[in-house]
Amino acid sequence: xxxxxxxxxxxxxxxxxxxxxxxxxxxxxxxxxxxxxxxxxxxxxxxxxxxxxxxxxxxxxxxxxxxxxxxxxxxxxxxxxxxxxxxxxxxxxxxxxxxxxxxxxxxxxxxxxxxx
Amino acid sequence: xxxxxxxxxxxxxxxxxxxxxxxxxxxxxxxxxxxxxxxxxxxxxxxxxxxxxxxxxxxxxxxxxxxxxxxxxxxxxxxxxxxxxxxxxxxxxxxxxxxxxxxxxxxxxxxx
Numbered sequence: 001x002x003x004x005x006x007x008x009x010x011x012x013x014x015x016x017x018x019x020x021x022x023x024x025x026x027x028x029x030x031x032x033x034x035x036x037x038x039x040x041x042x043x044x045x046x047x048x049x050x051x052x053x054x055x056x057x058x059x060x061x062x063x064x065x066x067x068x069x070x071x072x073x074x075x076x077x078x079x080x081x082x083x084x085x086x087x088x089x090x091x092x093x094x095x096x097x098x099x100x101x102x103x104x105x106x107x108x109x110x111x112x113x114x115x116x
Numbered sequence: 117x118x119x120x121x122x123x124x125x126x127x128x129x130x131x132x133x134x135x136x137x138x139x140x141x142x143x144x145x146x147x148x149x150x151x152x153x154x155x156x157x158x159x160x161x162x163x164x165x166x167x168x169x170x171x172x173x174x175x176x177x178x179x180x181x182x183x184x185x186x187x188x189x190x191x192x193x194x195x196x197x198x199x200x201x202x203x204x205x206x207x208x209x210x211x212x213x214x215x216x217x218x219x220x221x222x223x224x225x226x227x228x
Contacts, residue, residue: 032214034215034216036218042220042221043205043218043219043220043221044160044205044218045218046210046215046216046217046218049214049215093159093160095216105150105162105216106162107159107160107161108159109158109159110157110158110159112157
């Protein structure tokens with residue numbers, strides 16, 4: 001149980017375009033999901049907390065107008081990287097808290113974004 | 117906010133040896149401490165976790181110890197095997213108690 005699916009796994013886009021990444025909880029409802037960014041050989045940096053039915057909470061230094069988060073249902077959160085630039089190239093990974101009673105957070109498989 | 121420090125950044129051991137990775141956290145209200153293993157290009161996988169009401173937890177070759185007074189917790193891997201080679205991350209909750217904040221990771225290399 002507690003499976004999180006993330007798509008796409010890899011995407012290459014041109015500078016200036018937008019990319020949408022989807023994160024789905026497959027067998028449980030996730031009122032809260034989290035988006036992280038991981039640069040090569042670095043740690044996972046929390047970008048924002050996605051709350052179902054309300055606005056996302058962004059971490060300091062993360063541009064909310066550039067990284068649009070939508071959490072329209074209990075099983076789906078999306079991250080849209082708008083006007084992407086090469087420096088946005090990274091591994092983006094979502095996570096969700098498991099079903100009620102479980103503290104463990106489950107991660108999606110991640111999205112490797114390359115902006116050319 | 118929460119700050120999680122992790123040491124060492126790299127660790128090389130011989131197969132069969134033990135490996136210890138240590139983390140410290142800043143928020144004394146933190147009550148949950150997971151450890152994740154991440155292989156290259158893959159998602160982090162939870163390998164063990166501990167809550168603040170216990171001092172130690174074991175799962176076969178893996179154990180985690182917690183010292184709440186000193187605000188540090190450690191991962192212990194015994195009888196290491198080459199397949200244990202990966203990056204290990206510790207984590208603790210942020211100040212709001214919602215999201216996990218990760219340490220910088222430890223690259224463990226087990227040579228046979």
